[in-house]
Amino acid sequence: MAAKPDARVPRHLAIVMDGNGRWAKQRLRPRTFGHHAGQKAVKEAVEFCLRRGIGSLTLFAFSSENWKRPATEVSALMELFLKALDKEVDELHGNGVRIRFVGDLDAFAPELRARMLGAMDRTAGNTSLNMNVAVNYGGRWDIANAARLAIEAIARGEFAATELDEARLQHYTCLADQPPLDLFIRTGGEHRVSNFLLWQLAYAELYFTDTLWPDVDQACLAEALDDYARRERRYGRTGEQVATG
Ligand code: FPP
Numbered sequence: 001m002a003a004k005p006d007a008r009v010p011r012h013l014a015i016v017m018d019g020n021g022r023w024a025k026q027r028l029r030p031r032t033f034g035h036h037a038g039q040k041a042v043k044e045a046v047e048f049c050l051r052r053g054i055g056s057l058t059l060f061a062f063s064s065e066n067w068k069r070p071a072t073e074v075s076a077l078m079e080l081f082l083k084a085l086d087k088e089v090d091e092l093h094g095n096g097v098r099i100r101f102v103g104d105l106d107a108f109a110p111e112l113r114a115r116m117l118g119a120m121d122r123t124a125g126n127t128s129l130n131m132n133v134a135v136n137y138g139g140r141w142d143i144a145n146a147a148r149l150a151i152e153a154i155a156r157g158e159f160a161a162t163e164l165d166e167a168r169l170q171h172y173t174c175l176a177d178q179p180p181l182d183l184f185i186r187t188g189g190e191h192r193v194s195n196f197l198l199w200q201l202a203y204a205e206l207y208f209t210d211t212l213w214p215d216v217d218q219a220c221l222a223e224a225l226d227d228y229a230r231r232e233r234r235y236g237r238t239g240e241q242v243a244t245g
Contacts, residue, residue, distance in 0.1 A: 006053075008228070008229035009052055009053060009054060009225070009229075010054055010182035010183040010205075010225070010228060011054065011055050011056065011179035011180070011182055012054070012055065012056040012057075012058070012175075012178055012179045012180060012181045012182050012183075013049065013054050013056070013057050013058070013182065013183045013184075013185065014057075014058040014059075014060070014181055014183070014184045014185070014196065014197055014200070014204070015045060015057070015058070015059050015060065015184075015185045015186070015187070016060045016184075016185070016186040016187070016188075016193070016194060016196055017038055017041065017042070017059060017060060017061070017187060017213040017216075018186055018187050018188030018189075018190060018212075018213060019034075019187050019188030019189070019211070019212030019213045019214070019215075020034030020035045020037065020038045020212070020213050020214060021034050022034070022188065022212055023037060023038075023212040023213065023214045023215065024037070026212075031073055032072075032073060032076040032077075032080075034212075034213075034214055035076065035077060035080055036080060037214035038213045038214050039080070039084060040214065041213050041214055041215070041216040041217070042059065042084075043088075044216060044217050044218060044221070045057060045059070045216070045221060046092070046095075046097065046129065046131060047218070048218055048221045048222075049129050049131075050095060050097075050128060050129055052225065054129070055129065055130060055178075055179060056129070056130040056132065056175075056178045056179055057129060057130070057131050057132070058102070058132040058133075058134060058175065058178075058181070058197065059131070059132070059133050059134065060134045060137070060194075060196045061081070061133050061134060061135050062077060062081075062103075062134070062135045062136060062137070063134075063136075063137060063138060063194065063195060063196070064103070064104070064136050064137060064138035064141055064195070065138065065194075065195065067107075067136075078108070078109065078112060081112060081135070082111070082112055082115060085115045085116070085119055086115070089119045089122065089123070092123065092131065093122060093123050093126065095128060095129075096126045096127060096128030096129065097123060097126055097128060097129045097130075097131050098123045098124065098125075098126040098127065098128075098129065098130050098131065099119045099120055099123045099131050099133065100120055100130065100131070100132045100133070101116045101119075101120060101132075101133050101134075101135050102132050102133070102134050102135075102137055102142075102174040102175065103134050103135045103136040103137030103138075103141075103174070104136045104137070104141060104145075105117075105135070105136065107136050108135070108136065116135075130178055132174075132175060132178070134174075134196065134197075137174070137196070138195045139193075139195045139196055139197050139198030139199065139201075140195060140198060142173050142174050142197070142198070142199060143169075143173070143198060143199050145172070145173075145174075146169050146170075146171075146172035146173045146199070147169065147172075149172040150164055150168060150169055150171075150172050153172075170199070173199050173200070175197075175200060180200070180203065180204075181197060181200040181201060181203075181204040182204060182205065182228070183204060183205050183207060183224065183225075183228050184196075184197070184201060184204045184205070184206050184207065185207045185208075185209065185221075185224050186206075186207075186208050186209075187209050187211050187212060187213045187216055188210070188211075188212050188213060189208070189209075189210040189212075190208075191208050193206075203233070203235055205228055205231050205233065207224045207227055207228065209223070209224065
């Protein structure tokens with residue numbers, strides 16, 4: 001019989017990687033220096049998930065609102081994503097990581113989009129870790145997009161409008177095939193979700209740390225997991241009901 005998964009380890013971890021700009025400012029360097037440094041923390045997070053047996057990791061790399069940043073920062077981020085794809089995909093693939101970009105990819109330059117699709121194709125058969133990189137992503141977009149896809153399915157006669165319930169709508173959201181989101185981490189000291197994974201956050205545990213993203217390492221992530229392991233997840237039930245199974 002297969003071993004029962006350890007409920008104290010999240011099956012799906014999502015991270016808002018915040019604080020790159022402040023990390024750079026503390027060092028009197030441009031914000032883009034912080035984004036570059038943030039890449040190392042991405043590697044730490046991937047390594048951590050592989051070691052701890054966390055099946056899905058979803059990272060907020062670029063929100064639909066991030067286009068409003070200065071043009072120089074946006075283009076530096078695009079450049080960085082391109083370079084990261086060229087540099088890291090081999091190693092991620094070698095480690096059995098399945099890469100997926102979630103969000104509205106149509107807004108990206110054709111070259112970058114082609115690289116994203118190429119990385120997804122190449123790693124599609126991997127099973128050690130699902131690494132979902134949210135780019136041009138917004139939680140409200142995800143829900144609206146799911147609603148549009150469901151309406152299109154209704155129009156094709158696949159099911160009746162009266163049958164559209166939570167489970168059906170969920171099917172059209174970005175991470176529908178992944179385990180439910182267990183743990184949401186935001187680094188950088190802000191206590192908000194910033195339009196990330198709004199649907200998926202319904203029963204996630206939230207963890208906030210002041211650590212700026214480029215400083216995040218294995219110990220910092222281990223602290224978040226220790227905290228998570230102490231949480232009592234009730235899903236609407238009473239503490240007594242949870243205790244008696
Ligand atoms: C938020 O910090 C960070 C971002 C908008 C970009 C995240 C990108 C990376 C970590 C680079 C590497 C990622 C991948 C997937 C290769 P901020 O700029 O808002 O920081 P601040 O709040 O201190 O200004």
